[in-house]
Amino acid sequence: MKKILRILSLLTVLIIILYWTVPSKSDISPIEKIKKRGYLLWGSDAEGGAPYVFPDPKNPSKLIGFEVDLANAIARELGVEARQSQNAWDSLLPALKRGDFDIAMNGIEITAQREAEVLFSMPYYIYTEQLVVRKNDTQIKNINDLKGKKVGTLSGAVAQDILMKIGGVDVKVYSGQVEPYEDLAIGRLDAVLLDLPIAAYYAKPNPKLKYTGHPVGEGFYGIAIKKENKEFKNKIDEIFIKLLKSGELKKIYKKWDMWDKTQENLFQQIKTSEGFVSLQESKKAPLYTFFPNLLKGAGITILISVSSMALAITLGLILTVLRIYGRTPLSSVAAAYIEIYRGTPLLIQLYILYYGLPNIGISLNPLTAAFIGLGMNYAAYESELYRAGINAVPKGQMEAALSLGMSQSLAVKRIIMPQAIRIAFPGITNDFIALFKDSSLVSVIAMVELTKTYSILAATTLRFFELGLIVAFLYFAMSYPLSLLARRLEEKLMGHKR
Amino acid sequence: MIKVKNLHKYYGEVHLFKGINFDIERGEVIVFIGPSGSGKSTFLRCINGLEYFQEGEIAVNNIGLHSINRLRPSKEDMETIRKIRLRVGVVFQQFNLFPHMTVLENIIEAPTRVLNIDSDKAVEDALSLLKRINIEKKAQSYPDELSGGEQQRVAIARALAMKPEAMLFDEPTSSLDPEMVGEVLAVIKNLVSEGMTTLIATHEMDFAREIADKVVVFDHGDIVEVGAPEDIFTNPKKERTKIFLNRILKR
Ligand SMILES: Nc1ncnc2c1ncn2[C@@H]1O[C@H](COP(=O)(O)OP(=O)(O)OP(=O)(O)O)[C@@H](O)[C@H]1O
Numbered sequence: 001m002k003k004i005l006r007i008l009s010l011l012t013v014l015i016i017i018l019y020w021t022v023p024s025k026s027d028i029s030p031i032e033k034i035k036k037r038g039y040l041l042w043g044s045d046a047e048g049g050a051p052y053v054f055p056d057p058k059n060p061s062k063l064i065g066f067e068v069d070l071a072n073a074i075a076r077e078l079g080v081e082a083r084q085s086q087n088a089w090d091s092l093l094p095a096l097k098r099g100d101f102d103i104a105m106n107g108i109e110i111t112a113q114r115e116a117e118v119l120f121s122m123p124y125y126i127y128t129e130q131l132v133v134r135k136n137d138t139q140i141k142n143i144n145d146l147k148g149k150k151v152g153t154l155s156g157a158v159a160q161d162i163l164m165k166i167g168g169v170d171v172k173v174y175s176g177q178v179e180p181y182e183d184l185a186i187g188r189l190d191a192v193l194l195d196l197p198i199a200a201y202y203a204k205p206n207p208k209l210k211y212t213g214h215p216v217g218e219g220f221y222g223i224a225i226k227k228e229n230k231e232f233k234n235k236i237d238e239i240f241i242k243l244l245k246s247g248e249l250k251k252i253y254k255k256w257d258m259w260d261k262t263q264e265n266l267f268q269q270i271k272t273s274e275g276f277v278s279l280q281e282s283k284k285a286p287l288y289t290f291f292p293n294l295l296k297g298a299g300i301t302i303l304i305s306v307s308s309m310a311l312a313i314t315l316g317l318i319l320t321v322l323r324i325y326g327r328t329p330l331s332s333v334a335a336a337y338i339e340i341y342r343g344t345p346l347l348i349q350l351y352i353l354y355y356g357l358p359n360i361g362i363s364l365n366p367l368t369a370a371f372i373g374l375g376m377n378y379a380a381y382e383s384e385l386y387r388a389g390i391n392a393v394p395k396g397q398m399e400a401a402l403s404l405g406m407s408q409s410l411a412v413k414r415i416i417m418p419q420a421i422r423i424a425f426p427g428i429t430n431d432f433i434a435l436f437k438d439s440s441l442v443s444v445i446a447m448v449e450l451t452k453t454y455s456i457l458a459a460t461t462l463r464f465f466e467l468g469l470i471v472a473f474l475y476f477a478m479s480y481p482l483s484l485l486a487r488r489l490e491e492k493l494m495g496h497k498r
Numbered sequence: 499m500i501k502v503k504n505l506h507k508y509y510g511e512v513h514l515f516k517g518i519n520f521d522i523e524r525g526e527v528i529v530f531i532g533p534s535g536s537g538k539s540t541f542l543r544c545i546n547g548l549e550y551f552q553e554g555e556i557a558v559n560n561i562g563l564h565s566i567n568r569l570r571p572s573k574e575d576m577e578t579i580r581k582i583r584l585r586v587g588v589v590f591q592q593f594n595l596f597p598h599m600t601v602l603e604n605i606i607e608a609p610t611r612v613l614n615i616d617s618d619k620a621v622e623d624a625l626s627l628l629k630r631i632n633i634e635k636k637a638q639s640y641p642d643e644l645s646g647g648e649q650q651r652v653a654i655a656r657a658l659a660m661k662p663e664a665m666l667f668d669e670p671t672s673s674l675d676p677e678m679v680g681e682v683l684a685v686i687k688n689l690v691s692e693g694m695t696t697l698i699a700t701h702e703m704d705f706a707r708e709i710a711d712k713v714v715v716f717d718h719g720d721i722v723e724v725g726a727p728e729d730i731f732t733n734p735k736k737e738r739t740k741i742f743l744n745r746i747l748k749r
Pocket residue numbers: 509514532533534535536537538539540541
């Protein structure tokens with residue numbers, strides 16, 4: 001009875017946590033909502049990097065980029081502040097649709113396909129695709145020379161379509177914009193075709209690479225807005241026209257070295273400005289400038305691992321008891337839970353939890369989704385460890401307990417579980433360390449923990465090596481004391497039995 | 499005190515007990531003998547509900563336990579079984595002490611948690627029980643620090659701490675080294691002399707002869723013969739008893 005009460009109270013707590021994190025839905029217009037809230041929430045991926053949105057190398061906790069400037073200008077016109085919401089680029093539109101932020105602005109090309117899903121503001125930038133090759137390359141002059149060559153580009157970018165249409169090109173698709181240029185420089189690729197702003201930031205300063213041919217293709221970046229917010233889209237367009245007329249837009253592009261003739265089609269006036277941060281500069285920033293960000297990431301990693309392990313241990317125990325000692329419907333439910341969670345990838349479970357549940361009206365914030373996702377997944381594994389432990393306890397122990405007049409639940413609690421847990425303990429501590437490292441998977445649901453912090457910083461500064469060593473050391477510095485502690489506890493537990 | 503009526507027990511397809519009737523009076527000492535696999539353990543285990551049976555009735559002190567045909571007994575059946583277990587102590591061949599608890603904790607566990615006896619009182623009772631079986635010095639030891647004989651004596655003390663009205667012993671000395679059998683049998687004898695209703699399944703024929711009020715001979719799930727020890731051992735009436743005794747006494 002006590003056990004049931006405890007389970008019930010645990011469930012209640014879980015439900016409360018869930019409700020807490022479900023944002024309340026309302027019918028007031030988006031503009032009013034933003035004004036009431038006091039800030040404009042815009043979604044983008046800082047890992048995508050410069051010059052769009054990226055951490056300031058001089059002060060990595062601050063984001064900079066031309067889109068940051070744009071967002072600030074738009075917010076100012078709305079009479080509020082701008083706040084960035086970190087999200088993987090691939091899932092910006094799904095996240096926008098589920099209402100995670102008010103607008104998505106991150107070099108999103110306006111395509112017919114995307115227009116079927118969301119509204120776009122009027123274009124804020126005309127991009128072209130720039131072909132980049134190694135400095136000593138003399139063969140490739142323009143995109144017509146690409147047949148049979150290995151050419152890198154970004155997954156889902158318009159450049160990918162262009163390459164596919166040429167035919168006969170060995171297209172290598174990347175998920176980040178840094179790696180294609182790295183691979184080109186060391187000879188893994190023959191050329192890279194990407195949006196001009198990207199090439200301007202990453203390829204132009206690289207002494208091993210050069211532009212070749214004229215920019216090809218032409219397309220527009222637009223701000224994505226939820227389909228039903230027509231009125232909001234009009235407001236954004238209004239603001240754009242104003243920024244355009246006042247010359248502020250052009251000033252921003254000038255500052256980021258993104259101004260070219262093509263943009264004349266959108267704007268008329270030309271003025272200059274300063275404040276452009278070059279790749280060269282961010283490469284030289286002293287390492288300690290990154291520590292605050294990395295430590296914050298490490299803190300989040302610890303928070304997620306410890307809380308979800310606690311959930312896994314408790315939920316696993318409940319599942320085991322239900323599975324082994326519960327009556328039919330409950331024990332089958334527990335068994336099914338365990339098999340399903342062990343039989344499907346954690347990544348899919350996280351996606352369903354974070355991007356899938358909003359379809360049925362449950363929207364979790366990233367931290368809650370990470371906690372529940374990891375915890376529920378590991379609960380299935382912990383449960384199997386407990387079960388193995390219980391099976392290893394001799395049958396006579398239960399019989400002895402029962403014959404002393406104990407109820408089955410008292411016998412499980414006092415006699416069987418303490419022995420089973422001793423047997424399962426080494427496996428559980430092992431799982432904790434595994435979970436600790438698996439916690440990096442939650443970056444797919446917009447959780448910026450240690451690994452994600454690393455990839456964002458490394459993508460901006462290209463300092464994969466030094467930062468990588470620091471991050472690896474941080475992980476080790478956290479997991480090693482953990483395994484020492486686990487061993488100490490294990491010895492203590494075993495000592496009691498021997 | 500214990501009444502067994504028309505007991506039928508199946509292990510799957512195997513029909514082991516085909517309607518056993520047997521009554522035990524308060525204070526009686528019954529010893530069960532018979533070949534291996536004849537059903538002695540199963541009979542004892544049916545009495546305290548460690549095995550379910552499919553037909554018949556067992557009553558302990560007028561608490562009736564009915565046949566259980568389902569895979570799992572209902573809640574009410576479980577409670578009845580538990581009430582019976584509170585009156586009947588069991589000592590197993592394998593001792594089955596709780597390895598994660600000290601000797602003292604083993605003994606006070608059930609009194610404090612099931613009978614809600616105050617723990618000071620439970621400890622006091624436990625120590626006096628340990629004194630009776632001569633191992634009060636080992637109160638703080640863990641079971642695996644004890645010899646087999648000591649462990650079995652602690653197991654007896656643990657069962658007695660619940661103040662049962664009857665005790666079931668299922669081959670209490672079978673997994674002991676020969677030199678330790680005596681000390682365990684001495685404790686049982688002592689218990690019997692205090693008037694405890696006692697049921698013992700054993701292969702120790704000398705002990706059976708010495709202690710039993712009645713000897714029950716099992717074979718293939720049937721009770722072949724019941725009688726005073728002298729009659730059974732010197733003048734058995736049934737052929738199956740003779741065959742069994744011949745085989746076992748020759749060894
Ligand atoms: N859990 C079980 N499942 C199936 N058959 C069983 C089970 N337990 C006992 N049996 C069978 O029931 C019969 C009686 O077994 P039981 O253990 O009661 O005999 P026993 O007289 O105690 O023998 P022993 O002297 O070897 O202890 C045997 O044929 C045995 O194989």
